[in-house]
Amino acid sequence: MEYRYLGNSGLKISEITYGNWLTHGSQVENDVAAQCVxxxxxxxxxxxxxxxxxxxxxxxxxxxxxxxxxxxxSLEIFTKVYWPTGPGGKNDTGLSRKHIMESINGSLRRLQTDYVDLYQAHRYDTETPLEETMQAFADIVRQGKALYIGVSEWTADQIREGVRLSKELGFQLISSQPQYSMLWRVIEPEVVPTCEELGVSQIVWSPIAQGVLTGKYKPGQPPPAGSRATDEKGGADFVKRFLRDDVLERVEQLGPIADDAGLTMAQLAVAWVLQNPNVAAALVGASRPEQVSENVKAAGVKLDSALMKRIDDALGDVVVRDAGKTAELAPKGRVA
Known part of the structure; x- marks a missing residue:
C-alpha cells in the first residue's frame, strides 16, 4: 500500500480507500462486512x-x-452529511446548521469514535446559505469532532467559494469526492484544475464504473445474476448509463491492455484513476474479502504514457467528458 497527502494538508491516507456504500447494512451480512474490513x-x-x-x-x-x-x-475515518436520514423529516436533510450539528453527533455515536478525520458535504445545498454551512463546519472542527472538511460532487465554482470561506473561518477544506473513471471524466476540464490551484485533492468514487470496467457485462447479453445492474436497492440506477452495447464493446477492448500490464481489468481501472496527480485515493467497496485483496494490487502501479494512450484509443468517444454533468446531476433542492 502507498499513502498520499490529502490536499494541502499534512494528513496522509491510503491511496486505496475502503468505502461501504451499497454494501454494509444492506447488500452483505454484518459478519461478511467485518471480514471485508x-x-x-x-x-x-x-x-x-x-x-x-x-x-x-x-x-x-x-x-x-x-x-x-x-x-x-492508525485509522482515517471519513463520513458525510446531506442526504435524508431517519424518518426523512423537514430538517433531516441538507446542510443547515441544525442538520449538520445533529448529524455529526449521530455519526460519531454510530462509528464509536470521538472524531472523524474528514467530514464531507455529500452534495451542495441550494436551500441553505453557504455561509451558514461553512460556519457549522468551522464550529465542528473547533469542537474537535472533525479534523478536516471535504465536499462531494460540488462544481468548480462551489469548491472555490467553499475554500474561500473556510480560510476566512480558520479551517481547512481539503478534499472533493466525485465520480471518476476511464468512462466518466467530467471533473477533468474544470474541477481538477481548480482543485490543483486551491490545494484540494480528489477522493474518487466508482473508479470501476459500477463494475462495468471489470468486463463482466457483455454486449447483447443480460446482466449477470447478482450483479450491481440487477440490484434494485440503488445500484441498478447508477450503472445503467454504461450498459449500452457501444460502451460495452469498447470496454472489451481493454482486456488485452490489462493483460499486457499484468493486471485484471478491475485493477487496471483503479490504477488508471491513481495516475491523475490530483487524485489522493480511489474508493473501492467489496461484498467479499477476496475482492479487497484483488483491488489493492492496483496500489503503486505506474502506467506509462503509451499504455494510457492505448486506453484512450480503445474507449474512444464513449468517454463522458462534459464538465456540465456535475451541475446537471446535482439535486436542485433538498431531497426529502
Missing part, C-alpha cells in the same frame, strides 16, 4: 469512507463495530 486492514488500507445516509445510518454502525478494536490513531 479485516481484509482491508490486512492489505494496508488505513482509510475508511462511509456516510450517514448509507443504508439509512446502518452502514456507519457496521463500520464502527468492525473497527472498534483497532488503534484509532
Amino acid at each position: 479485516r481484509a482491508a486492514l490486512d492489505a494496508g488500507i488505513s482509510t475508511f469512507d462511509t456516510a450517514d445516509t448509507y443504508a439509512n445510518t446502518a452502514a456507519e454502525t457496521v463500520l464502527g463495530e468492525a473497527l472498534k478494536n483497532e488503534r484509532r490513531e
Whole structure:
C-alpha cells in the first residue's frame, strides 16, 4: 500500500480507500462486512469512507463495530452529511446548521469514535446559505469532532467559494469526492484544475464504473445474476448509463491492455484513476474479502504514457467528458 497527502494538508491516507456504500447494512451480512474490513486492514488500507445516509445510518454502525478494536490513531475515518436520514423529516436533510450539528453527533455515536478525520458535504445545498454551512463546519472542527472538511460532487465554482470561506473561518477544506473513471471524466476540464490551484485533492468514487470496467457485462447479453445492474436497492440506477452495447464493446477492448500490464481489468481501472496527480485515493467497496485483496494490487502501479494512450484509443468517444454533468446531476433542492 502507498499513502498520499490529502490536499494541502499534512494528513496522509491510503491511496486505496475502503468505502461501504451499497454494501454494509444492506447488500452483505454484518459478519461478511467485518471480514471485508479485516481484509482491508490486512492489505494496508488505513482509510475508511462511509456516510450517514448509507443504508439509512446502518452502514456507519457496521463500520464502527468492525473497527472498534483497532488503534484509532492508525485509522482515517471519513463520513458525510446531506442526504435524508431517519424518518426523512423537514430538517433531516441538507446542510443547515441544525442538520449538520445533529448529524455529526449521530455519526460519531454510530462509528464509536470521538472524531472523524474528514467530514464531507455529500452534495451542495441550494436551500441553505453557504455561509451558514461553512460556519457549522468551522464550529465542528473547533469542537474537535472533525479534523478536516471535504465536499462531494460540488462544481468548480462551489469548491472555490467553499475554500474561500473556510480560510476566512480558520479551517481547512481539503478534499472533493466525485465520480471518476476511464468512462466518466467530467471533473477533468474544470474541477481538477481548480482543485490543483486551491490545494484540494480528489477522493474518487466508482473508479470501476459500477463494475462495468471489470468486463463482466457483455454486449447483447443480460446482466449477470447478482450483479450491481440487477440490484434494485440503488445500484441498478447508477450503472445503467454504461450498459449500452457501444460502451460495452469498447470496454472489451481493454482486456488485452490489462493483460499486457499484468493486471485484471478491475485493477487496471483503479490504477488508471491513481495516475491523475490530483487524485489522493480511489474508493473501492467489496461484498467479499477476496475482492479487497484483488483491488489493492492496483496500489503503486505506474502506467506509462503509451499504455494510457492505448486506453484512450480503445474507449474512444464513449468517454463522458462534459464538465456540465456535475451541475446537471446535482439535486436542485433538498431531497426529502
